Amino acid sequence: MTRPIIRFSAITPFFDWRWLDSPSRNRWGTRMPTVRDVTIRLLRELGITTIFGNPGSTELPLFRDFPDDFRYVLGLQESVVVGMADGYALATRNAAFVNLHSSAGTGHALGNIFTAYKNQAPLIITAGQQARSILPFEPFLHAERAIEFPQPFVKWTCEPARPQDVPLAIARAYYEAMTPPCGPAFVSVPVDDWDADCDWVSGREIATLNPGDPAAVTKLADSLQRAISPAFVLGAGVARDQAWEELIALAEQQKASVYVAPYTSRSVFPETHRLFRGFVPAFKEAMNTLLAEHDLVVAFGGPLNLYHAEGQGPDLPAGICCWTLGDNPRVLSWAPVGNGILGNCRAIAAALMVHTYPVERTAPPLRLQAPELDRAVLDDRLAMQIINEVLPANGVIVEEAPTSRGPMQEYLRLDRQDGFYTSASGGLGYAMPAAVGIALARSEERVIAVIGDGSAMYGIQSLFSAYQLNVPVTFVIINNGKYQALRKFGRIFGMQDVVGTDLSGLEFCALARGHGLPEGIRVNDAEGLTNALNRSFATSGPSLIEVLVSP
Known part of the structure; x- marks a missing residue:
């Protein structure tokens, strides 16, 4: 089963009798939709009917005639708003829509925007901006250099040149957020844009599954087949790519030791499974000690060499062959050792199952049981x-x-x-x-x-x-x-x-x-x-x- 395609269908214009009294009409006599109308309908089509926010003055026009099928989730501080949206996006596997106040509110949110970036959580973050007509005069609560403010922890930023470009910018923010490596995208919207006339925006279809280079996958399969003591080190990309079952099957086929990568933020393997060996520490010397028994280390879905403090010695013990697999080219580019394959963990694990076969290896030792505790002392x-x-x-x-x-x-x-x-x-x-x-x-x-x-x-x-x-x-x-x-x-x-x-x-x-x-x-x-x-x-x-x- 492959990762779902991001699929959007075209939007068919419709006639709303409430618009007949509006002075702004197209050549057929019907009222032109506003930027708000187009955005709400686009979000509805994308399966986004929950908005996370803490409302401010420059955001209020977005919520005029707020539709009954939408839900507004209030956070009492903007970092809380982004954190709720991040959790919601990861749990639903769809981008979440966030609405923040201009500079001050966006500033409050930056800590959790940074976390969303590291979590690879797909977010559409919008922030208010003062009216275009008064921007030359540095008005109260305006956002100066708005698109630079959340960088570098957003994949893409935009303040549209025209009001009519706002829905297109939000659509692109969605595609950017949902394309691996997923993450937040940011759109700054002037307060008077929401009521401007606008044409409908049609959706598009984007296929995002990257199965990895076939030749590289075959080369890794050969290394895995020849290994004496292979180890899988699993990161959060395993969870994002829904590779749980595939990694269990591959580990059992190969009798591989399984570890969780340093500071992994998701569940990636059953911790009572007999092949599970524990957690890789984020310190060079301890990492080398733990992995020294292996001759092949395959890191799925996250960085292996993630350090919390400076250490001494090599990044892996001599003689270990290492591969890093995942959808984030930045991680592959700074990995200090080994080869890499850019791709979807689930697809690569499934391909490895096809290109390998069970081998006669000694099963790795069982993980040590935790010491018994004194139940009279609550620590x-x-x-x-x-x-x-x-x-x-x-x-x-x-x-x-x-x-x-x-x-x-x-x-x-x-x-x-x-x-x-x-x-x-x-x-x-x-x-x-x-x-x-x-x-x-x-x-x-x-x-x-x-x-x-x-x-x-x-x-x-x-x-x-x-x-x-x-x-x-x-x-x-x-x-x-x-x-x-x-x-x-x-x-x-x-x-x-x-x-x-x-x-x-x-x-x-x-x-x-x-x-x-x-x-x-x-x-x-x-x-x-x-x-x-x-x-x-x-x-x-x-x-x-x-x-x-x-x-």
Whole structure:
């Protein structure tokens, strides 16, 4: 099964009797549609009837006579708006439409625009601009050099030269966003453009599946067949390309060890599968130690050599043959070692199955089991184990708890396709709003947002959106009273004390009530957390659990 074609059909003009009183008519006597009319109809045809935004003065005309079949999702801060849209786009596999205010609002959103770029999330980001007639006078709340502001973290930017070009620009933004490597595109729209007359815009068809160069795939298949100890290192592109089943089949056929690439932001392989060996660290020396037993490493769907700090030694141990596969030419261009194939992970994995056959190899060793925990001490390891114990079959984990990432990888074994999301950028303030967007798209499932106390304060306004939308999200706040991840990282630089990391005094249950949630539950022991999770999972709307953990 190949990736779906982006398909658009032509739009047929229609007659609306409400237009007869309008002074602006075409040669047949019917009213010309406005830029707003054309844009709304184009979005409807593209399957986009949800708009994420925080309204400002220069955006209001877009919402005149807002259609009944559209939904407006309010975020109380623009970074929250983009985070919700990002999660929604990844969950629906279609571009999400975002409407921001001019410079100030776009500036608020830039952190999560950066994350959307790293997530390869398809977004159409529009931002208001002041009226064209007063732009020469630098009016209040105008956007100077609007198309440069969000660069370089958007694939394409435009402020149309004419009002009539706005729908065409939005159409191109959609095609740009949805063409691999997917990502955000940006259109700045002057406030008076929405009411201008405009011709209808017809859609087009674009086929986006790249199966990879056949000769290169055959060469990789030969290397795989000859390997003694092959390893697959899987990145988020495996999830974007829906290659889950193909990679399981290929790994089983080849008895390959399977690892998750550094800082992978999606679920890419069942973590209880006997071939799963663990997570590749983002540090050169540790990466080399982990992969030294292999003679072939194939990185599917993401960078292998993604480092968090400077290291010593080679990028891979001597004697290892390496291939990197994926849809992002930038990743292939800066990969420091090995060969690359630009293409769709699912298509390449399927082709490799055709060009290879099962070989007699010794199965790789099993992944070590995590140590037993003392259930009398609620730390983040035990919190992750308890979540694992009570996680419903339809549960989706969204995570932004940097201190607890290691314990999560040890004790929360995720086995579900599209069952995990986090930020690919390392920036904070993504996961809380993304959880709301994912829950909005997947309303029959339960989203569990596992958030650190420091991370939560970057997107706490998401609680209000969750309350307004009544989405099925359980926010689990891991509260250790500090920026613990930063304190740990400080030791790399020989720092025993790190200033500005004390977060004591935050009360997340009070914050939950203040944003409309009926209650927050604070727990400090294993039984309390188990009961609170089960209680939350039994409800249909959002809830918050604050987990006080021991260091």
